[in-house]
Amino acid sequence: GQQLNQSPQSMFIQEGEDVSMNCTSSSIFNTWLWYKQDPGEGPVLLIALYKAGELTSNGRLTAQFGITRKDSFLNISASIPSDVGIYFCAGSEYNNNDMRFGAGTRLTVKP
Amino acid sequence: SQTIHQWPATLVQPVGSPLSLECTVEGTSNPNLYWYRQAAGRGLQLLFYSVGIGQISSEVPQNLSASRPQDRQFILSSKKLLLSDSGFYLCAWKGPRNSPLHFGNGTRLTVT
Numbered sequence: 534g535q536q537l538n539q540s541p542q543s544m545f546i547q548e549g550e551d552v553s554m555n556c557t558s559s560s561i562f563n564t565w566l567w568y569k570q571d572p573g574e575g576p577v578l579l580i581a582l583y584k585a586g587e588l589t590s591n592g593r594l595t596a597q598f599g600i601t602r603k604d605s606f607l608n609i610s611a612s613i614p615s616d617v618g619i620y621f622c623a624g625s626e627y628n629n630n631d632m633r634f635g636a637g638t639r640l641t642v643k644p
Numbered sequence: 645s646q647t648i649h650q651w652p653a654t655l656v657q658p659v660g661s662p663l664s665l666e667c668t669v670e671g672t673s674n675p676n677l678y679w680y681r682q683a684a685g686r687g688l689q690l691l692f693y694s695v696g697i698g699q700i701s702s703e704v705p706q707n708l709s710a711s712r713p714q715d716r717q718f719i720l721s722s723k724k725l726l727l728s729d730s731g732f733y734l735c736a737w738k739g740p741r742n743s744p745l746h747f748g749n750g751t752r753l754t755v756t
Contacts, residue, residue, distance in 0.1 A: 539687075564742040575650075575734050575747030576688075583742055621688065623745065630676050630695055631703065632738070632745050636687035 539622050539635025546612055547643050554638040555606040556622035565598050565605040566623040566632070576621055580607070612642050646671035650735045650748030657755055663708075663722040665751050667735030670716065675737040677718040678745065679710055682732040694718060730755045 536559040546552060556565070564583055568576035580591050582598035582605060589596055595608045605624070609616055622635040650667045657663060669675050679691040690703045692710035700710050707726060711719045718735060735748040 564744075566744050568747075573750070573752070575736075575750050578744050578746065581744045625742070630693055630738075631690055631701070632678070633690065634680075634688040639685075 537622060537624060537633050537635040539638060541638055542636065543639040543641070545641045545643065548612060548614060550612055552609040552612055552616070552640060553606060554620060554622075555604060556624070556635045557604045558624055558633075559603075560626060561602040562624035562626060563602075564625050565596070567594075567596050567605070567607045568621045568623060570619045570621065570637075572618075579620075609640075612640075614642050614644055616640060617642050646737070646746065648735060648737055648746060648748040650751060652751060653749065654752045655754070657725050657753065659727055659755055660724045663720070663725050663729070663753070665720040665733055665735075665753075667718045667720075667748060668716055669737045672716070672737070672739065674715060675739060677712060677716075678736040678738070679718065679720050680734040680736065682734060682750075684731070688734065692720070725755045727755050729753065 537556055539556045566581050567579045569579050570576040580589050580596040585602045586600050587598040593610045598605055619637045619639050621637050623632050625632045647670045676695050678693045680688040681691055682688050692702055694700050694712045697712055708722050733751045736745045738745045
């Protein structure tokens with residue numbers, strides 16, 4: 534089945550710094566999604582990507598769908614304390630109903 | 645707008661007891677429905693998904709089962725819980741084709 538590798542596993546940064554995390558897959562994906570999970574809650578969708586090469590922003594967040602369709606990255610600019618949480622990438626092949634998730638990147642922001 | 649409800653929020657059950665977690669979706673019809681499990685500090689493991697009433701696909705062989713008795717209702721069950729069943733269970737729904745997943749608030753299950 535599909536394998537998603539997400540890195541880094543964790544990040545410790547100072548408030549105001551930029552953050553970058555990425556995911557790679559073993560197969561070609563038709564959709565890449567990025568989620569954030571706060572403690573004790575379900576993941577919340579941040580950005581959805583549907584085309585190879587697509588670059589999409591949501592406030593301070595920017596994500597890109599890799600040209601090879603096997604990777605995606607998420608950047609957070611000028612981090613703030615409320616950015617703390619676990620960030621997940623997710624993807625699926627065309628018409629594939631079983632969305633797969635990366636292992637997550639745990640972000641800690643020091644004020 | 646669409647909403648997803650999942651209950652209970654927390655549950656403590658003894659080993660060997662049965663389990664029933666329920667998830668319902670409002671504001672949409674014929675959604676794809678999903679059950680994921682998340683171990684502490686870990687990623688999301690897909691357990692079951694359903695593309696329609698009575699249609700269940702199982703991803704991981706285990707002592708859990710899922711049922712979809714109605715279009716917008718998805719139930720996760722077990723006849724006898726194991727210690728290893730402890731975790732955070734998340735229900736999710738999605739629309740057609742490449743629509744994104746939307747998650748409920750989860751159920752934290754502790755098997756003692």
